Amino acid sequence: MSWGRQLASSLCRNVLSPALSRSRASVQCSALNRPLFPKQFLGRSMSTSTTDDPVLIAIRAFENGSKQLKQLTPAKAWEERSAQLDLPPPADVYAGRRIPVTTDLRSTFLRLSKRLHKNSVYKEWKLSARHEKRGIKRSRLRSERWRKRFADEVRRKVQLVSTIRRRG
Numbered sequence: 001m002s003w004g005r006q007l008a009s010s011l012c013r014n015v016l017s018p019a020l021s022r023s024r025a026s027v028q029c030s031a032l033n034r035p036l037f038p039k040q041f042l043g044r045s046m047s048t049s050t051t052d053d054p055v056l057i058a059i060r061a062f063e064n065g066s067k068q069l070k071q072l073t074p075a076k077a078w079e080e081r082s083a084q085l086d087l088p089p090p091a092d093v094y095a096g097r098r099i100p101v102t103t104d105l106r107s108t109f110l111r112l113s114k115r116l117h118k119n120s121v122y123k124e125w126k127l128s129a130r131h132e133k134r135g136i137k138r139s140r141l142r143s144e145r146w147r148k149r150f151a152d153e154v155r156r157k158v159q160l161v162s163t164i165r166r167r168g
């Protein structure tokens with residue numbers, strides 16, 4: 001069940017259903033294409049005023065909003081978003097994986113080693129030499145993620161303190 005359908009279903013079931021009277025029981029939930037109020041609520045009369053009732057206002061807003069929403073498949077949503085970016089397509093399959101070689105080979109190898117270190121290629125290569133159990137791998141990855149997040153937070157706090165000290 002999609003996220004929108006779940007939201008509409010829970011809204012119809014939990015918020016809107018118990019609050020309406022018998023005359024509103026035949027209203028269709030446009031997002032679900034089924035009756036908005038199940039038979040168990042048909043005999044209840046909970047709301048008398050039709051103009052200022054906040055539940056009725058919410059129902060009208062919900063029905064108007066669900067009519068305006070258009071259903072997109074993930075592929076179409078991806079196409080629309082990528083059309084907004086207006087980026088040129090990659091030149092070939094190796095685009096972004098190359099390091100341009102200049103006359104100075106030392107700087108080229110430095111750039112290559114930096115990129116390999118950033119992507120942790122050497123570390124993965126060493127780890128793949130021997131089998132690692134799933135549980136141990138999960139705990140190692142969890143620890144690495146935590147360490148990275150902790151380092152980022154410490155870095156942010158240090159930057160904040162240094163900007164405060166500069167201000168005086």
